[in-house]
Amino acid sequence: MQRNRMSDLVKELSVRIKKEVREGSFQVTTTIIFCISMAFFVVILGMFINDRAKKHLLTEDFYFPQIYTISSFPSQSSSSPKLSCNSPSSPPRTPQKFSSTNMLRDWTTPAELWHSMSDKELLWRASMVPQIEEFPYNRTPKVAFMFLTRGRLPLGLLWEKFLLSFLYLQPVEWGKTSMIDAERRLLANALLDFSNERFILLSETCIPLFNFTTIYNYLINSNQSFLSLFDDPRPIGRGRYNKRMWPTITIADWRKGSQWFEVHRKLAIKIVSDVKYYPIFVEHCRPPCYVDEHYLATLVNMVSPEMSSNRSITWVDWSTGGSHPLTFVRKHVSQEFLNKARHGSNCSYNGEVSYVCFLFARKFHPSTLDPLLRIAPTLLGFDP
Numbered sequence: 001m002q003r004n005r006m007s008d009l010v011k012e013l014s015v016r017i018k019k020e021v022r023e024g025s026f027q028v029t030t031t032i033i034f035c036i037s038m039a040f041f042v043v044i045l046g047m048f049i050n051d052r053a054k055k056h057l058l059t060e061d062f063y064f065p066q067i068y069t070i071s072s073f074p075s076q077s078s079s080s081p082k083l084s085c086n087s088p089s090s091p092p093r094t095p096q097k098f099s100s101t102n103m104l105r106d107w108t109t110p111a112e113l114w115h116s117m118s119d120k121e122l123l124w125r126a127s128m129v130p131q132i133e134e135f136p137y138n139r140t141p142k143v144a145f146m147f148l149t150r151g152r153l154p155l156g157l158l159w160e161k162f163l164l165s166f167l168y169l170q171p172v173e174w175g176k177t178s179m180i181d182a183e184r185r186l187l188a189n190a191l192l193d194f195s196n197e198r199f200i201l202l203s204e205t206c207i208p209l210f211n212f213t214t215i216y217n218y219l220i221n222s223n224q225s226f227l228s229l230f231d232d233p234r235p236i237g238r239g240r241y242n243k244r245m246w247p248t249i250t251i252a253d254w255r256k257g258s259q260w261f262e263v264h265r266k267l268a269i270k271i272v273s274d275v276k277y278y279p280i281f282v283e284h285c286r287p288p289c290y291v292d293e294h295y296l297a298t299l300v301n302m303v304s305p306e307m308s309s310n311r312s313i314t315w316v317d318w319s320t321g322g323s324h325p326l327t328f329v330r331k332h333v334s335q336e337f338l339n340k341a342r343h344g345s346n347c348s349y350n351g352e353v354s355y356v357c358f359l360f361a362r363k364f365h366p367s368t369l370d371p372l373l374r375i376a377p378t379l380l381g382f383d384p
């Protein structure tokens with residue numbers, strides 16, 4: 001539209017130029033040439049902006065503001081996992097004003113994780129650690145599945161089969177902040193429930209590689225956290241370190257890693273209570289440095305290197321090179337393919353060699369949902 005109007009304008013102007021030149025009006029010609037240059041400039045600028053906008057919208061890491069938190073644990077009465085979702089639609093409780101049990105329960109298992117606390121209030125509350133280690137009640141440790149997604153969850157049906165329940169998804173408001181801000185807030189929300197022992201952050205392109213029981217046992221029986229973190233000597237690693245971070249953060253502390261993590265409660269608390277390093281990252285890690293790729297890895301390396309296995313629990317294919325891993329589409333999905341992700345590598349688990357190194361995999365295009373729904377339930381032995 002706009003460009004058509006422009007070309008009309010240019011045509012009209014050229015007709016006028018011819019006329020003016022014939023009439024020999026020099027001043028008018030100068031004005032016209034100026035107008036044409038301006039029009040040309042505007043067209044170029046328009047094309048440039050258009051291009052940039054398209055690029056921005058298509059960029060792989062452009063996230064839409066929706067976050068979901070789900071906690072899950074195997075119930076003691078049956079072998080199937082029960083989903084306890086932190087949604088505002090929890091059944092209303094009968095008020096018993098003077099019951100101490102309720103006071104304790106309200107503190108350890110808040111019904112409303114969707115509260116009105118500010119970030120500062122939330123992080124402070126989530127950083128609380130009881131000084132008596134033994135719980136005064138029967139505590140069943142839970143695994144919190146946290147989804148940080150772009151829009152809806154396209155593989156939601158598969159996750160529902162995995163968790164044996166509908167996903168009641170509750171979007172969380174998202175300010176104009178970084179992804180790490182959102183992750184810390186998500187983690188802090190999940191920490192409010194004292195039953196949550198392990199915290200896993202997943203994207204909308206992730207799938208589970210084993211059934212719930214297997215994943216639950218693997219995580220609960222490990223006292224390590226699973227984050228990829230490594231010292232990358234290249235410009236895209238150490239090269240992104242900013243000297244102004246010194247001396248709080250040195251180049252020797254600097255690490256790179258993925259923002260998709262699986263952490264133990266102890267490490268989760270350290271992440272939400274960090275007030276020392278995060279402000280330095282916010283101030284000094286600017287493109288081409290990305291907080292998402294360096295903050296967690298560097299923080300964990302500095303505060304609790306012994307709590308990290310230094311490997312990710314999420315399988316991903318970097319074999320094609322480039323700055324983004326391969327996205328799998330419909331034709332990739334087969335039994336052999338899933339088995340390669342499930343058992344194709346070895347690693348250390350609780351000090352022993354294990355052939356189960358990855359519990360989740362990414363990145364799966366929505367078109368993989370059909371074949372996954374066909375293969376996964378039998379292959380992964382989803383809990384009945």
Ligand SMILES: *[C@@H]1O[C@H](CO)[C@@H](O)[C@H](O)[C@H]1NC(C)=O
Binds near residue numbers: 223306307
């Ligand atoms: C993890 O558990 C093993 C055995 O259960 C123990 O030897 C080790 O010290 C523990 N590690 C940490 C960091 O607590």
Ligand SMILES: *[C@@H]1O[C@H](CO)[C@@H](O)[C@H](O)[C@H]1NC(C)=O
Binds near residue numbers: 301308309310
């Ligand atoms: C993980 O890396 C840190 C250094 O970043 C190291 O201290 C720690 O021992 C490593 N852990 C394992 C399990 O390799």
Ligand SMILES: *[C@@H]1O[C@H](CO)[C@@H](O)[C@H](O)[C@H]1NC(C)=O
Binds near residue numbers: 345346353
């Ligand atoms: C683990 O995998 C490596 C290749 O990644 C292989 O060389 C090694 O033999 C394997 N170890 C075991 C115990 O299978």
Ligand SMILES: *[C@@H]1O[C@H](CO)[C@@H](O)[C@H](O)[C@H]1NC(C)=O
Binds near residue numbers: 079380
């Ligand atoms: C979960 O998968 C494991 C093997 O991966 C299988 O042995 C187990 O029976 C499955 N659990 C259920 C409840 O189906």
